Amino acid sequence: MLYLVGLGLADETDITVKGLEAVKKAERVYLEAYTSILLVEKEKLEAFYGRPVIVADRELVESGSDEILADADKTDIAFLVVGDPFGATTHTDLVLRARELGIESKVIPNASIMSGIGCTGLQLYNFGQTVSMVFFTENWKPSSYYDRVKENVDLGLHTLVLLDIKVKEPSLENLARGRMIYEPPRYMTVAQCASQMLETEEERKEGVFGPDSLAVGAARVGAADQKLIAGTLKELAEVEMGRPLHSLVLLGRKTHDLERDYIREFAVDQATFDACWQRAYGASS
Amino acid sequence: MLYLVGLGLADETDITVKGLEAVKKAERVYLEAYTSILLVEKEKLEAFYGRPVIVADRELVESGSDEILADADKTDIAFLVVGDPFGATTHTDLVLRARELGIESKVIPNASIMSGIGCTGLQLYNFGQTVSMVFFTENWKPSSYYDRVKENVDLGLHTLVLLDIKVKEPSLENLARGRMIYEPPRYMTVAQCASQMLETEEERKEGVFGPDSLAVGAARVGAADQKLIAGTLKELAEVEMGRPLHSLVLLGRKTHDLERDYIREFAVDQATFDACWQRAYGASS
Numbered sequence: 001m002l003y004l005v006g007l008g009l010a011d012e013t014d015i016t017v018k019g020l021e022a023v024k025k026a027e028r029v030y031l032e033a034y035t036s037i038l039l040v041e042k043e044k045l046e047a048f049y050g051r052p053v054i055v056a057d058r059e060l061v062e063s064g065s066d067e068i069l070a071d072a073d074k075t076d077i078a079f080l081v082v083g084d085p086f087g088a089t090t091h092t093d094l095v096l097r098a099r100e101l102g103i104e105s106k107v108i109p110n111a112s113i114m115s116g117i118g119c120t121g122l123q124l125y126n127f128g129q130t131v132s133m134v135f136f137t138e139n140w141k142p143s144s145y146y147d148r149v150k151e152n153v154d155l156g157l158h159t160l161v162l163l164d165i166k167v168k169e170p171s172l173e174n175l176a177r178g179r180m181i182y183e184p185p186r187y188m189t190v191a192q193c194a195s196q197m198l199e200t201e202e203e204r205k206e207g208v209f210g211p212d213s214l215a216v217g218a219a220r221v222g223a224a225d226q227k228l229i230a231g232t233l234k235e236l237a238e239v240e241m242g243r244p245l246h247s248l249v250l251l252g253r254k255t256h257d258l259e260r261d262y263i264r265e266f267a268v269d270q271a272t273f274d275a276c277w278q279r280a281y282g283a284s285s
Numbered sequence: 286m287l288y289l290v291g292l293g294l295a296d297e298t299d300i301t302v303k304g305l306e307a308v309k310k311a312e313r314v315y316l317e318a319y320t321s322i323l324l325v326e327k328e329k330l331e332a333f334y335g336r337p338v339i340v341a342d343r344e345l346v347e348s349g350s351d352e353i354l355a356d357a358d359k360t361d362i363a364f365l366v367v368g369d370p371f372g373a374t375t376h377t378d379l380v381l382r383a384r385e386l387g388i389e390s391k392v393i394p395n396a397s398i399m400s401g402i403g404c405t406g407l408q409l410y411n412f413g414q415t416v417s418m419v420f421f422t423e424n425w426k427p428s429s430y431y432d433r434v435k436e437n438v439d440l441g442l443h444t445l446v447l448l449d450i451k452v453k454e455p456s457l458e459n460l461a462r463g464r465m466i467y468e469p470p471r472y473m474t475v476a477q478c479a480s481q482m483l484e485t486e487e488e489r490k491e492g493v494f495g496p497d498s499l500a501v502g503a504a505r506v507g508a509a510d511q512k513l514i515a516g517t518l519k520e521l522a523e524v525e526m527g528r529p530l531h532s533l534v535l536l537g538r539k540t541h542d543l544e545r546d547y548i549r550e551f552a553v554d555q556a557t558f559d560a561c562w563q564r565a566y567g568a569s570s
Contacts, residue, residue, distance in 0.1 A: 008301060009394060016395070017305060018298035084396060086403030092547050095406075099550070109294060109401045109507045110301070111369060111394035114409050118371030119392055121380075124399050125417075129442060130410050155436050157414060222394045262377050265384070 002069065002098045003078045004085035006110025009222035011040045012048040019108040023049045026078035030056040030068055032091070034167050036082035036113075036245065037187075039223055053080075057168050065097045072103045087112025113247055116221045117160050120228055120249055121262025128152030128252070130160045133193050135186065143200045149250060150208045156254035161197075163188035163246050187244035190217030190229070194236035194248065209233060212276050214251040216263055217241055231268035232276055239268065255281045287354065287383050288363045289370035291395025294507035296325045297333040304393040308334045311363035315341040315353055317376070319452050321367035321398075322472075322530065324508055338365075342453050350382045357388045372397025398532055401506045402445050405513055405534055406547025413437030413537070415445045418478050420471065428485045434535060435493045441539035446482075448473035448531050472529035475502030475514070479521035479533065494518060499536040499561050501548055502526055516553035517561055524553065540566045 003022040008014025015023070023029055029051045031042065038045070046053050056068065056079070068079065085091050085107050098105045118124050129152060131145040145161075152159045166186040194215065201210055211234035219227040219241040229239050236248070260277060267273035288307040293299025300308070308314055316327065318340045323330070331338050341353065341364070353364065370376050370392050383390045403409050414437060416430040430446075437444045451471040479500065486495055496519035504512040504526040514524050521533070545562060552558035 006396065011303075013303035013306070014301050014394075016293060016299050016301050018296075020302060021298070084400050084403060086406070087400050087409060092406045092543060096543075096546060107404055107507075109299075109396035109404065111291065111396060112400035112403070112409075114403075115369050115372050115397035115400040116394045118369060118397070118399075119394065121371070121377045124372060124397075125415050127415075128413055129440075130412075132410075151440050155414075222392075258377060258381075261381060 001076050002072045002095070002103055002105040003076060003108060004091060004095070004105060005078055005080050005108045006084040006087070006112070007038055007080050007082050008110040009083060009113065009116050010220065011038060011223065012045050014110065014222060016108060016110060019110065020049070022076070022108060023051060023078045023080070025076060026051065027071070027075040028054065029078045029080065030054050031080045032056050032061060032082070034058045037165065037167065038082050039220060039243070061094065065094055068094070069098055069101060069103055072098065073101070084110050084112035087114050111222060113162065113221060114160065117218060117247060117249060119221055119226065120216045120218055122158055122216065122249060122259050123256065126158050126252055126254060126256070126259075127160055128155060128157035130162060132162045132164065133188065133196060134164045135166065135188060136196050136199065141196075141199065141203070143204060146200050146204055146208060150206065152252060153208050155252070157252040158255070159250040159252070161193060161248040161250065163193050163248065165245070188246065190219065190241050190246045190248050191237050191239055193246070194233045198233055198237060209250060214273065214276050214281065216249045216251070216266070218247045218249070220245065221247070228263070228266040229268060230263040230266045230273060232272060235268040235272065251281060253281055257282065286361050287357045287380070287388055287390040288361060288393060289376060289380070289390060290363055290365050290393045291369040291372070291397070292323060292365050292367050293395040294368060294398065294401050295505065296323060296508065297330050299395070299507060301393060301395060304395065305334070307361070307393060308336060308363045308365070310361060311336065312356070312360040313339065314363045314365065315339050316365045317341050317346060317367070319343045322450065322452065323367050324505060324528070346379065350379055353379070354383055354386060354388055357383065358386070369395050369397035372399050396507060398447065398506060399445065402503060402532060402534060404506055404511065405501045405503055407443055407501065407534060407544050408541065411443050411537055411539060411541070411544070412445055413440060413442035415447060417447045417449065418473065418481060419449045420451065420473060421481050421484065426481075426484065426488070428489055431485050431489055431493060435491065437537060438493050440537070442537040443540070444535040444537070446478060446533040446535065448478050448533065450529070473531065475504065475526050475531045475533050476522050476524055478531070479518045483518055483522060494535060497561050499558065499566060501534045501536070501551070503532045503534070505530065506532070513548070513551040514553060515548040515551045515558060517557060520553040520557065536566060538566055542567065
């Protein structure tokens with residue numbers, strides 16, 4: 001049996017009781033560690049599970065799935081995913097491959113950032129499509145996300161923006177020279193995301209959002225030091241929210257008063273927040 | 286401290302290790318039991334937690350929040366919510382009230398149907414707004430959900446439809462006579478939802494969906510007897526998916542081939558599925 005076990009969002013105790021049971025009895029335990037990260041070290045997980053943990057990088061998961069699935073018809077394999085196994089990153093390919101090999105699989109759900117973002121007090125019903133923001137480089141500033149955000153904005157809906165992480169990726173320079181030397185890990189911050197958004201708006205000029213658009217930055221959702229900050233994109237482009245992971249929600253026009261009351265508490269500056277709110281938000285649906 | 290603890294989707298072992306610790310040391314434990322249900326009895330929860338559980342109905346949560354929050358400045362109170370505390374139903378009002386009273390609160394996230402629906406293999410990135418379907422009566426068949434679905438369909442996105450449950454609600458007749466006699470609980474099935482959708486389409490005739498539109502029915506997500514069925518709305522209007530809770534996803538046009546491969550496995554009839562797919566789905570974004 002292949003168990004896909006969601007680990008939740010913050011630390012080793014966010015696993016479910018059911019998930020922990022599956023991990024404890026698994027023959028081999030893999031940790032998917034390239035699309036998201038927990039806020040604790042692998043060693044801490046191993047101590048908590050009482051099992052060795054094999055870190056699965058992108059290469060192993062995408063090209064070596066048969067290695068992961070070896071003997072899974074006779075024994076139990078646990079594949080651990082930060083958040084939910086079918087949340088932000090859908091590991092359907094691994095399950096499809098298991099199906100082909102006649103191996104049963106079982107998913108143990110957990111909190112995903114896609115629902116955990118509800119901690120902002122914003123109603124999940126009022127969210128449109130989720131988008132991803134990648135690290136811009138000098139020559140590569142993809143703006144296709146902007147079209148998705150526009151669709152949400154036109155409908156008055158919130159947009160969850162998931163922020164890029166780079167873990168164990170060779171630099172372009174090293175890749176070109178065929179050297180597998182990895183860059184130090186990088187995690188996009190709320191400030192970087194907000195300024196990249198303003199950069200896209202500068203370039204596209206369709207008025208989808210601007211320096212005065214309200215957004216909520218969320219850091220370390222579910223952790224003891226979870227942090228939420230509400231403000232304009234201009235304000236958020238300057239905030240310091242501490243260690244990863246970060247996400248951002250761009251507020252939709254149809255925001256409800258109860259949502260406002262909840263997030264106003266975290267405003268960088270309540271006077272600015274109120275002024276921006278007054279101007280553009282709170283339209284009833 | 287007020288702990289809002291997500292219980293996850295299926296049974297008592299879906300609580301997180303962190304959540305269980307909070308429940309075990311709480312002075313009083315409330316279970317929100319009117320917007321969703323776990324698939325196990327209260328007694329089983331009490332045995333698992335080693336604590337008595339107070340069932341909180343709508344009246345207590347909406348009008349008696351001060352009773353729930355009594356002494357929460359000096360002692361720990363746990364408020365348990367099926368799924369995630371800020372998922373499908375956002376308990377922000379309770380947290381706002383706690384704030385007013387100077388009581389700290391802490392949210393312990395868990396799987397919500399809003400992300401757990403990823404078990405269908407459909408990418409959460411491709412979902413638009415979530416809608417709710419209420420039980421139609423002879424004279425009340427609200428169709429505002431249809432407008433939201435139309436917005437998603439126009440963008441090629443999937444729609445998660447959450448199905449009504451009626452727990453401890455007086456009948457209209459009893460309410461009119463001032464008698465607090467409760468109806469037996471009712472949970473909407475995938476079949477009921479699909480036929481109500483077709484009823485709305487019959488009435489509105491805007492071609493948002495129809496008998497040949499593809500959808501996925503999901504029952505008991507996260508449970509050992511979880512069941513998924515893919516088919517046309519006409520087919521789903523006839524399926525029997527067993528005990529609650531059920532949800533439905535209407536497929537968006539932009540469905541990816543990998544999503545198709547995943548759900549085709551659960552098709553009522555693969556030939557019909559392929560024919561419908563061929564006609565209307567798989568458009569690239």
